[in-house]
Amino acid sequence: MSTETRPVEPMALSEATLQRFAREVAKYPPEQKQSAVMACLAIVQQEQGWVSPAAELAVAQYLDMAPMAVHEVTTFYNMYNQQPVGRFKLNVCTNLPCALRDGTKTLRYLADKLGVEPGGTSADGCFTLQQSECLGACADAPVLLVNDRHMCSFMTPERLDQLIEGLRAVAQAEDQA
Numbered sequence: 018m019s020t021e022t023r024p025v026e027p028m029a030l031s032e033a034t035l036q037r038f039a040r041e042v043a044k045y046p047p048e049q050k051q052s053a054v055m056a057c058l059a060i061v062q063q064e065q066g067w068v069s070p071a072a073e074l075a076v077a078q079y080l081d082m083a084p085m086a087v088h089e090v091t092t093f094y095n096m097y098n099q100q101p102v103g104r105f106k107l108n109v110c111t112n113l114p115c116a117l118r119d120g121t122k123t124l125r126y127l128a129d130k131l132g133v134e135p136g137g138t139s140a141d142g143c144f145t146l147q148q149s150e151c152l153g154a155c156a157d158a159p160v161l162l163v164n165d166r167h168m169c170s171f172m173t174p175e176r177l178d179q180l181i182e183g184l185r186a187v188a189q190a191e192d193q194a
């Protein structure tokens with residue numbers, strides 16, 4: 018079997034995406050347009066669901082940045098998906114303060130409930146489960162973040178059951194809409 022890997026080509030950016038990029042770049046002096054890198058990556062993720070290597074290259078080209086510098090941003094922040102994810106991304110904090118208050122058990126509970134190991138996506142494509150670094154809400158442990166936006170605190174098994182049930186209902190309603 019050949020081990021040759023094909024070089025990645027930059028993703029083609031739509032006119033609408035380019036306009037959104039331009040709006041972000043305009044917030045900075047021309048010589049500092051690279052400051053828009055996080056915003057551009059967020060736009061790509063919003064539109065594509067994840068930041069592919071091809072998308073990283075397109076952002077790098079647009080901002081005149083080294084591709085590795087863009088990759089460093091993508092890999093540094095938890096919020097950027099480096100592979101396609103399910104409809105709901107669940108980031109469970111397992112750093113020490115949370116681990117001392119059932120953070121690890123919470124991750125395991127969800128893994129068993131959803132039938133997916135951390136880092137994976139459920140067979141129905143609904144949930145991606147991820148282990149997370151500190152989410153800045155240690156006093157509310159165990160905590161998890163849904164889709165990088167909604168913080169859920171004090172997540173007992175009962176509250177986890179309610180959360181999953183609620184998210185499944187949202188998915189069902191969206192599918193029927």
Ligand code: FES
Pocket residue numbers: 110111112113114115116150151152153154155156158160
């Ligand atoms: S250690 Fe979990 S939120 Fe800080």
